[in-house]
Amino acid sequence: MFIQSAIAALGVVILLAYTLFTKRMKESTDRMLQLQLATHRAEIAPEFTLQTIVGSSNSGAARNLGVTIRNIGKGPALRFKGWCVSVDASFALVEAKLLLRMPGAEDGTSSNFEVLADEVASTLFQRVDITKYLLCVLECQDTGGYKHQFQLIYIPEPAAIDTWLMVHGWPV
Secondary structure, eight states: OHHHHHHHHHHHHHHHHHHHHHHHHHHHHHHHHHHHHHHHHHHHOOOEEEEEEEEOOOSSSEEEEEEEEEEOSSSOEEEEEEEEEEOOTTOOOOTTOOOOOOTTOEEOEESOSEEOTTOEEEEEEEEEETTSOEEEEEEEEOTTSOEEEEEEEEOOSSOSOOEEEEEEOOOO
């Protein structure tokens, strides 16, 4: 009877040890997969930084606004395009949120359809009211088909700093 109880207790201990071991193996595998995924994303993702933003010197409120970006990421930006819409001064960019095209948005004319790594591209928004706050969105896809957006809030003169954000549309 004592031997059977000891064997049963030993079986429970072995089962617990096996359960903990497999749990740790799964966590380790999950971390490795996350690292591989992050590395893969970094290799295919475009990453934009603002080069310049310039309003034209035309008379009146409706002027041209040029936004120039540089792709500092490793991946190309495919199907590069932009749109712009007037927003309220209280409008704020939300990190990690892709924006849907807003009603009344105007398309920009882009210099490139594809922006390779370390390449510069510009988008011209024609006849926009640069006396108002403007949301300018430059969007593209990477080679994996994921969507990316460079979101910029243009602040009218005298502008201290135009705020911008790069958002990646990775699946969760």
